[in-house]
Amino acid sequence: MAQLETQSGSSLGYKQELKRTLSFKDLVIFGLVTMLPIAPAQVYGMIAPSSFGMTPLVYLVGILAMLFTALSYSKMSAEFPYAGSVYSFVQRGLNPHIGFVTGWLIIIDYILVPALLYSFAGIWISGLIPSVPSYIWVIVFLIINTYINVRGVSLAAKTNFIFLIVELFTVFMFLWLAIKYVFIDGGGTGGFTLAPLYQADKVNLSFLASAASIAVLGFLGFDSISTLSEEVKNPKKTVGKATIAALVLIGALFMAQAYMAALVQPNYADLHPDMAFFDITRIVGGEFLYFMWIMVGVAAVGIANALTVQAAISRILFSMGRDKLLPFSKFLGQIHPKHQTPANATYLVAMLSVVIAAVADLETIIKYINFGALTSFMILHVTVVYHFFFRKKERSMAGIINYLLFPLIGFLVLLFVWMGFDVMTYVLGFSWLFIGVLVGYFKSKGYKEVPPALKEV
Numbered sequence: 001m002a003q004l005e006t007q008s009g010s011s012l013g014y015k016q017e018l019k020r021t022l023s024f025k026d027l028v029i030f031g032l033v034t035m036l037p038i039a040p041a042q043v044y045g046m047i048a049p050s051s052f053g054m055t056p057l058v059y060l061v062g063i064l065a066m067l068f069t070a071l072s073y074s075k076m077s078a079e080f081p082y083a084g085s086v087y088s089f090v091q092r093g094l095n096p097h098i099g100f101v102t103g104w105l106i107i108i109d110y111i112l113v114p115a116l117l118y119s120f121a122g123i124w125i126s127g128l129i130p131s132v133p134s135y136i137w138v139i140v141f142l143i144i145n146t147y148i149n150v151r152g153v154s155l156a157a158k159t160n161f162i163f164l165i166v167e168l169f170t171v172f173m174f175l176w177l178a179i180k181y182v183f184i185d186g187g188g189t190g191g192f193t194l195a196p197l198y199q200a201d202k203v204n205l206s207f208l209a210s211a212a213s214i215a216v217l218g219f220l221g222f223d224s225i226s227t228l229s230e231e232v233k234n235p236k237k238t239v240g241k242a243t244i245a246a247l248v249l250i251g252a253l254f255m256a257q258a259y260m261a262a263l264v265q266p267n268y269a270d271l272h273p274d275m276a277f278f279d280i281t282r283i284v285g286g287e288f289l290y291f292m293w294i295m296v297g298v299a300a301v302g303i304a305n306a307l308t309v310q311a312a313i314s315r316i317l318f319s320m321g322r323d324k325l326l327p328f329s330k331f332l333g334q335i336h337p338k339h340q341t342p343a344n345a346t347y348l349v350a351m352l353s354v355v356i357a358a359v360a361d362l363e364t365i366i367k368y369i370n371f372g373a374l375t376s377f378m379i380l381h382v383t384v385v386y387h388f389f390f391r392k393k394e395r396s397m398a399g400i401i402n403y404l405l406f407p408l409i410g411f412l413v414l415l416f417v418w419m420g421f422d423v424m425t426y427v428l429g430f431s432w433l434f435i436g437v438l439v440g441y442f443k444s445k446g447y448k449e450v451p452p453a454l455k456e457v
Helices: 024-035 040-050 055-079 086-093 096-128 134-151 153-184 205-218 222-231 235-264 276-322 343-359 362-391 397-418 423-443 452-456
Strands: 003-005 011-015
Touching: 024 153, 024 222, 024 235, 024 276, 040 055, 040 205, 040 235, 040 276, 055 086, 055 205, 055 222, 055 235, 055 362, 055 397, 086 096, 086 222, 086 276, 086 362, 096 134, 096 276, 096 343, 096 362, 096 423, 134 153, 134 276, 134 343, 153 235, 153 276, 205 397, 222 235, 222 276, 235 276, 276 343, 362 397, 362 423
Parallel strands: none
Antiparallel strands: 003 011
């Protein structure tokens, strides 16, 4: 098989084993589904009171804050088009051993997310069908997603497209009915108002800082697009553009939903923390829209969202496995002979998801996810500066902006959010990091050996 190549045509040391079938559209859909178009329904009731009803502004801050991280992903995905995402970027752009530690951090993020999603979906649907225990739904969702992911990215892409259409239809139905309720029927605010977008007496540096800490975590998942780099037809040009496009599109959807929800129910102080958005859909569309949103939410989280995350982590495990850096690397680094997918890694993620969903506390899972994602993102920004600005000496005006200023801003935004974690998040996060440092030490014989592929370059 032909080896993967850089833009200059030099070998990157890996054989092309995964099947290249994905297009720009497929990647954008993958990113949108991963970030979940109907996500405001999950958190609106918590964000609105803390932001004085300016939830759309919170999402705008999130878009601007995460755009710098998306730009760093764009630069590195064009330079190193690998399935390993941030693991491969840091491994090649900064240091192989720091790359392993970064991959170890992102592993805990992506392994825990499917379990979290399955748990949420199981709880929601059990509320509608209490006769069936939630763990049964977890297993059902898991079987469906594992089957699709093992069969290949083409089937997964088709599934993602179907779910995206369903979610977008649900979102636009809400938006249309909300517009009718406010602007035609005179409900809610009875018309246009800037209050959900900007309140001069409440917006200050403290508010923006708080908004950033809330919103940044709401956009986690856009980075999963880069895990599919080895299954894209033209990864050097496509992956980065798709990452930015998905982030901007999902941000616009979030802002539109949040703004109309604020117009329908301006009294944000009395919102139910968990069911606020669903209650608002009931106001504009009655019981039909209310139950429709709940059912679509269950399917979107339990199948569509979990499907994309499971696909992402299986490719990271595959990438680290073929580098012989993980326990059971030979098993994880194998490709399905027929479907050309990292089937073994996918099966492992499925088994871990069942166990984690059954025994782990949801709050603990969220703390691990936040620590792993933001810490790895910060290391990515450092990598961009080191690789492009110092190693490749990209020091023109454009180079200073793209490879020094933007990554620095992205790093500082994430650092601010990172410093706001509670003590338990640090304890859990650094404990996992310490385990990773030990594993890396033994697998690399004291951090002296590098993966075979790096020796061939």
